[in-house]
Amino acid sequence: MKLSLSRVVQGCRLGTLSNLGKKGDRCMEFPGCLLYTRTGSAPHLTHDTLQVISGVPAMTQLTLSSLAEHYEILEEYKEGIGKFIGMPESVFYCSLHDPVNPCPAGFVTNKSVSVWGVGGRLEMTVAKFMAIQQALQPDWLQCLSDGEALCADASSSKRAKKSVDRTLAFLDECLKLQEQSEVLRSCVMIGVIEGGDILEERLRSARETAKRPVGGFLLDGFHGDAMTKETRLRLISSVTAELPENKPRLICGIGQPDEVLECIEAGVDLFESFFPYQATERGCALTFSFDYEPNPEDMVLQQNGQKEGEENGEHIDKIITTKCVPETSFEINLKEKMYRDDFGPLVGGCSCYCCKNHSRAYVHHLLVTNELLAGVLLMMHNFQHYFGFFHAIREALRKDRLGQLKELIYRQAC
Amino acid sequence: TAVAASTTSLGTRAPAALTLRVVAECSRSKARACELRLPHGTVATPVFMPVGTQGTMKGVTAAQLDNLGCRICLGNTYHLGMRPDSGGFQMVSLLALSEVTEEGVRFRSPYDGAEILLSPEKSVEIQNALGSDIMMQLDDVVSSTLTGSRVEEAMHRSIRWLDRCILANQRPDQQNLFAIIQGGLDPALRRKCLEEMTKRNVPGFAIGGLSGGESKEQFWKMVTLSTDQLPREKPRYLMGVGYATDLVVCVALGCDMFDCVFPTRTARFGSALVPTGNLQLKKKQFAKDFRPIDEACTCPTCQRHTRAFLHVLLHSNNTAALHHVTVHNIAYQLQLMNAIRTSIVEHRFPEFVQNFIKTMYGEVGHCPTWAVEALQSVGISLS
Numbered sequence: 001m002k003l004s005l006s007r008v009v010q011g012c013r014l015g016t017l018s019n020l021g022k023k024g025d026r027c028m029e030f031p032g033c034l035l036y037t038r039t040g041s042a043p044h045l046t047h048d049t050l051q052v053i054s055g056v057p058a059m060t061q062l063t064l065s066s067l068a069e070h071y072e073i074l075e076e077y078k079e080g081i082g083k084f085i086g087m088p089e090s091v092f093y094c095s096l097h098d099p100v101n102p103c104p105a106g107f108v109t110n111k112s113v114s115v116w117g118v119g120g121r122l123e124m125t126v127a128k129f130m131a132i133q134q135a136l137q138p139d140w141l142q143c144l145s146d147g148e149a150l151c152a153d154a155s156s157s158k159r160a161k162k163s164v165d166r167t168l169a170f171l172d173e174c175l176k177l178q179e180q181s182e183v184l185r186s187c188v189m190i191g192v193i194e195g196g197d198i199l200e201e202r203l204r205s206a207r208e209t210a211k212r213p214v215g216g217f218l219l220d221g222f223h224g225d226a227m228t229k230e231t232r233l234r235l236i237s238s239v240t241a242e243l244p245e246n247k248p249r250l251i252c253g254i255g256q257p258d259e260v261l262e263c264i265e266a267g268v269d270l271f272e273s274f275f276p277y278q279a280t281e282r283g284c285a286l287t288f289s290f291d292y293e294p295n296p297e298d299m300v301l302q303q304n305g306q307k308e309g310e311e312n313g314e315h316i317d318k319i320i321t322t323k324c325v326p327e328t329s330f331e332i333n334l335k336e337k338m339y340r341d342d343f344g345p346l347v348g349g350c351s352c353y354c355c356k357n358h359s360r361a362y363v364h365h366l367l368v369t370n371e372l373l374a375g376v377l378l379m380m381h382n383f384q385h386y387f388g389f390f391h392a393i394r395e396a397l398r399k400d401r402l403g404q405l406k407e408l409i410y411r412q413a414c
Numbered sequence: 415t416a417v418a419a420s421t422t423s424l425g426t427r428a429p430a431a432l433t434l435r436v437v438a439e440c441s442r443s444k445a446r447a448c449e450l451r452l453p454h455g456t457v458a459t460p461v462f463m464p465v466g467t468q469g470t471m472k473g474v475t476a477a478q479l480d481n482l483g484c485r486i487c488l489g490n491t492y493h494l495g496m497r498p499d500s501g502g503f504q505m506v507s508l509l510a511l512s513e514v515t516e517e518g519v520r521f522r523s524p525y526d527g528a529e530i531l532l533s534p535e536k537s538v539e540i541q542n543a544l545g546s547d548i549m550m551q552l553d554d555v556v557s558s559t560l561t562g563s564r565v566e567e568a569m570h571r572s573i574r575w576l577d578r579c580i581l582a583n584q585r586p587d588q589q590n591l592f593a594i595i596q597g598g599l600d601p602a603l604r605r606k607c608l609e610e611m612t613k614r615n616v617p618g619f620a621i622g623g624l625s626g627g628e629s630k631e632q633f634w635k636m637v638t639l640s641t642d643q644l645p646r647e648k649p650r651y652l653m654g655v656g657y658a659t660d661l662v663v664c665v666a667l668g669c670d671m672f673d674c675v676f677p678t679r680t681a682r683f684g685s686a687l688v689p690t691g692n693l694q695l696k697k698k699q700f701a702k703d704f705r706p707i708d709e710a711c712t713c714p715t716c717q718r719h720t721r722a723f724l725h726v727l728l729h730s731n732n733t734a735a736l737h738h739v740t741v742h743n744i745a746y747q748l749q750l751m752n753a754i755r756t757s758i759v760e761h762r763f764p765e766f767v768q769n770f771i772k773t774m775y776g777e778v779g780h781c782p783t784w785a786v787e788a789l790q791s792v793g794i795s796l797s
Contacts, residue, residue, distance in 0.1 A: 039730035040723070046737050048478055048714050070726050076702055077722070086718040118729050357476065365469065372473035372733055 001188060001215055003246045007397065011237070011265045014397040017248060021091040021139055022186065026058050030248065030269040031260075031397075032390050034061040034093055035383075036277055038100075040085035042383070043277050044375040047086060052353045053380055055387035060090045061272055062138060063098040068124065069117035071132040080137035093190070094138035096145065099223070099253045099274045105151035110166060113144050126173040134181060140188045142218050144170040149196030150226035160196030163221075164205040167194045171212055188215030190250065193239055197227045202235050206242035216248040219268065223253020233266050240267025257288055257330055257389060258413040261406055264393065271390075276382030279331050280375055283367045285346040285360075286385040288330035288412045290392040292404040329414035334378070339364040352384040353377070431547070432590045432617040434649050440763040443792035444641055444668030447758040450649055452547040453588050457485045459649065459670040460754055462661065462747040464488070464678055472678055473737040474744070482713065482745050483752075486547070488673050492532065495540030514554055516571065534578035538591070542584050548651075550620060551579040553594040558626035558633075565598040569607045572596045576614060592651060594622035595640055599632045608643040618649040621669070625654030630784035634663065638791060641668030658687070658750055659781075662770050663788045665754055666763070677747050681739040684728045687746040689773045693721065695739065700725040713745030764794045771796055 005015040018027040035042060035057050042050050050056065062081060067074075074084060082088050096115065097103055107114040112125045124132065129144045149163035171191055178184045191214035195201030209217060219239060222232050240249055251268045254260060255275025263271070279286050332339075334346075345355035346363065354363070354377040366374035396405040433451040440446070450457045464471055464479070467490045471479055479487065513520045518533030534552040541549035552575050554568040576593050583591050593611045597603035611619065621640045624633055637652060644650050649670045655661060656674020664672070677687060684696040686707045693700065693707060706716040707724070715724075715738045727735035757766035767789060775781045778796045786796055 038732045039727055041727055041732050041734040044473070044733050044737070046478075046714065046734055046741065047718055048481070048741075049475060049737075052477070066730065073702055073722060073726070077704060084720070084723055086723065353475070353477070362469075369468045371468055371470045372736065373470040373475070375733055376473050376475060376737070 003248060005245060009397050009400065009402055011267060012397055012402060013245075013264075013267065013269055014394060015269075020058065026091050028058040028091070029394055031264045031271070031393050032269070033057055033271040033273040033386065034059045035090070036061055036099075036273040037063070037085075038098070038277075039066040040081065040087075042379070043280070044372075044379040049353075049376060049380060053384045053387070054351065055384065055391055057273070057387065058091055059139075059270075060087060060092050062092055062094045062136070064094055064096050064132070064142075065098050065101070065103065065115040065117060067094075067117075067136065068115050068122050068132050069119050071135045074135040077135075081135075082137075091140075092138040093140040093142070093250075094133065094136060095142045095218075095252060095272075097147070097252075099255070099272050100278060102224075105148045108146045108148050108166065110169070113146065113170075126170060126177065130174055130177040130181070130184065133187065134183050137183060138187060140190050140215065142190050143167075143174050143192055143214070145192035145218075145220060146170070146194060147192070147220045149194055149198075149201075149221055150224075157196075157198045157201065160194075160198040160201040163194040163196060164201050164208075167192050167205065168208050171209065171214070175212060175214075190214060190216045190218050192218045192220050194220055196221060197231055197235065199235060199238060202239050203242060206239045210243055214247070216250060217243055219249060219251045222251060222263075229259075229262075233262055236263060236266040236268065243267075256328060256413075257290075257409050260389075261393070261409055273383065273386055276386040277379065278327070279382050280378040282327055282333070283335045283374065283378070284327065284331040284333050284382075285363070285378055286331050286382045287347050288385075288389075289408060290389045290405065292392070292396065292401055292408045329412055334360060334363045334374075335367045336364075346381050347385065350381065350385065352381045354381040430617065431586065431588050432649075434618075434647055436646070438759045438761070440666070440758055441761065442764050443666040443789075443794050444638075445665045445754075445758050445763050446668070446670070447755045448649070448670055450670070452486075452590070454547050455485055458752075458755060460661075460665045460751050460758075461486060461671050462656065462751045463671060463673040464744050464747070465673055465675045467675070471744075472682065472740055473733060474740050478714075478741060479744070482741065483748055484744065489544065489546065491537055491540050491544070491550075495544065514571075516574075518552065534575040535582040538579050538582040538584075542589065545585075546589060548590045548592055548618065549583075550592050551576045551594055553596055553622055555594075555596060555623050556598065558599055558624055558628040560598065565600060566603055569596045569598070569603050573607065573610045576611060576616075580614060580616065590617040592616060592618040592620050594620040594653070595644075596623045597636075598623055599628055599636060601635075601639055604636055604639055605643065608640060612643065612645060616648075618651060619644050620651040620653050622653050624652070625674075630782065631787075634667065634784055634788040634791075637664055637669065638667045638788070644668075656747070658689075658747075658770075659774060659785055661747075661750065662754065662767055663785050665758075666767060666789055666792050666794055677743040678740055681743040682736045684724075684735070684739060686724075686739050687743045689770075691774065695721060695724050696728045697725075707739075707742050708746070711742065711745060711749065713742050713749075715739070715742040715745075767794050768796060 001020055002018050005013055007014050016027055016029050020026040037060055077084055082092055103116050112123050114121050114123045133141050146163040146166040149160040191209035191212055193205045193209060195205045248269045250270040251263055254263055260271055276286060339360040342360040344360055347355060363377055396402045431453055435449040436446055437449055438447045448459045450459055463486050465488045469489050511522050518531050521530045537552040554571040556564055556568045579591055593616045595607050595611055597607040624636055641650055651671035652664050652669040654674055655664055655672045656676040661672055686693045686695055688708050700721040703721040705721055708716055724738055757763045771781050
């Protein structure tokens with residue numbers, strides 16, 4: 001695996017990762033995101049519907065929490081998770097947890113970490129963890145780690161220190177086992193940076209992890225409300241400053257467009273794509289603009305879309321179901337009555353399957369009638385929109401337009 | 415040779431939005447292979463039409479359906495055209511609150527007492543707006559297990575409603591209104607209905623009122639009685655029939671078109687259709703089965719996925735699992751109809767039936783009696 005940095009703009013790294021995958025022939029640009037999956041499949045999507053989406057990332061995120069309990073099956077299957085799930089062409093990163101479904105805290109010990117699958121809690125010692133990875137054979141894997149520094153009500157520097165100590169111990173043990181396995185030697189170990197909200201611990205974690213032969217770094221524990229935005233960004237910047245330039249930096253649990261940009265500025269390269277999935281689950285379509293150089297026609301189209309929303313927003317909702325409020329300002333809620341006879345696409349100018357073939361009214365109908373297709377169409381749009389956003393980030397960095405993109409995104413953040 | 419539709423006994427030629435060409439006929443049974451030309455395209459029959467009640471084939475996109483070779487499917491007038499404004503109110507629940515009068519079917523909303531009348535005229539108006547190639551008359555349909563005067567009343571009313579629908583159709587040159595033969599399980603009533611409805615100038619006929627709770631023995635007798643009296647040059651659509659054996663038998667009895675929610679519904683329970691029956695993929699026995707659902711199936715699911723993976727996915731909450739099985743089950747139905755059709759065209763339908771039964775039931779002895787008798791009645795013996 002090789003990382004080529006083409007430029008750094010205001011702290012943002014732009015580059016390419018090449019020689020990825022078992023054959024070493026895949027590559028991926030960053031800043032970028034990974035394809036989010038649940039139990040080895042993009043949510044709602046079969047291969048055919050996934051194929052139709054533009055800009056699907058070369059790397060797919062698998063979660064150990066959804067797959068660990070099946071490792072006996074995979075052991076017998078022998079050919080690895082990629083082939084098992086019907087995605088032999090993809091490159092895989094296996095994370096410990098699912099960013100959407102947080103695990104109950106309190107089950108990390110010095111010897112083990114637990115994940116929760118369909119069948120309940122699965123406790124993994126280092127040996128078990130590596131045995132499972134041996135059956136999965138991902139390309140990159142998040143090392144076993146203690147991510148619970150901030151889970152208790154009061155953040156304690158003791159707990160933060162423990163998270164760093166444990167995670168480093170797990171790392172060293174895993175690296176040892178990796179050495180002994182031919183299969184695992186072809187996997188890239190991703191070291192995990194812990195330390196809660198304690199700067200000292202974060203720095204220690206970063207420096208120590210960087211000393212080990214890991215292929216990349218995961219910045220863990222920065223999601224949720226455990227720390228303020230300022231603290232988070234300060235810590236992330238401090239951490240990335242300690243990390244080698246030539247290895248990728250991943251972050252988990254961060255998906256909102258404004259937060260993504262902030263993290264990129266703080267030195268992060270790769271993100272997850274669970275955010276479009278969450279929007280889908282609440283019946284929402286991502287509509288935020290990342291077109292920082294719109295042509296005048298498109299501006300009018302977008303403005304019209306917004307205007308309609310403002311007019312009808314005053315209507316008293318006659319639907320007896322509870323009024324649905326969009327979670328973020330980056331999306332529209334298609335369940336709202338105003339979309340019942342809106343025959344425009346989800347987003348004007350979007351070339352996704354849903355926007356090219358269907359209308360807001362149709363998706364509204366599907367949501368109101370509880371039809372499965374709603375999830376399929378929304379997921380197709382939301383993924384394409386989100387991948388398009390990352391493409392725009394890379395373009396903006398290439399063309400020195402980051403400031404304009406930032407301004408556009410922050411304007412849409414609430 | 416092409417056969418123009420709609421020359422009636424009354425001598426007038428109505429505008430034709432449908433042409434049926436009989437391509438081949440089984441020399442023994444009543445099976446035929448046809449080409450049905452409709453405004454939006456041509457459909458080869460016998461055909462199975464997947465059901466997309468609410469304007470969607472569950473989790474399958476129109477593009478996926480197209481790629482499976484599906485050329486015709488069903489939508490439901492009432493679900494698409496009559497949804498009341500009080501959201502969340504499912505149409506199905508309205509049937510329990512409905513009242514049939516000569517005017518039409520009257521629904522009363524339990525939320526606000528508002529009444530909706532679905533009359534023959536309204537039904538046709540909605541279908542004209544939907545623009546479907548084929549539209550169905552509003553029929554007064556009663557449960558097939560019902561006996562007594564209500565069945566006769568419903569049969570006669572269906573004839574009257576047919577006439578009202580014919581009059582109301584604003585687009586006979588673009589949309590084909592099918593009659594629906596009623597009469598329950600009473601041969602005399604069926605015959606009467608057939609006699610009357612075939613006098614009307616409609617481009618096609620559906621056999622309705624079956625596929626309820628009636629016995630299979632009664633069922634097949636009504637089907638064959640109906641096809642005996644329906645014109646050769648018009649399509650025969652048997653409503654609500656979808657199990658593989660039923661399809662094969664009813665093709666032998668002379669039916670051309672079929673619809674059923676079964677394949678798509680059972681898919682969402684993790685049940686995959688195969689030539690030997692079905693696989694309940696959620697069951698433990700498939701946990702380490704690394705074969706596709708069906709080695710001979712060409713559908714996208716079977717091309718890429720194993721039973722073991724589907725088993726895992728079906729136990730997750732990722733709806734993709736349901737879509738994989740839905741795609742397969744639709745493909746199964748379409749491939750079955752294709753195989754049936756090819757065997758008719760190649761003059762080996764009886765042999766096809768024999769092989770089908772053997773594969774499905776192991777031995778002839780396990781084949782249900784009703785199917786043996788039905789096939790026997792049209793000259794196909796299974797021993």
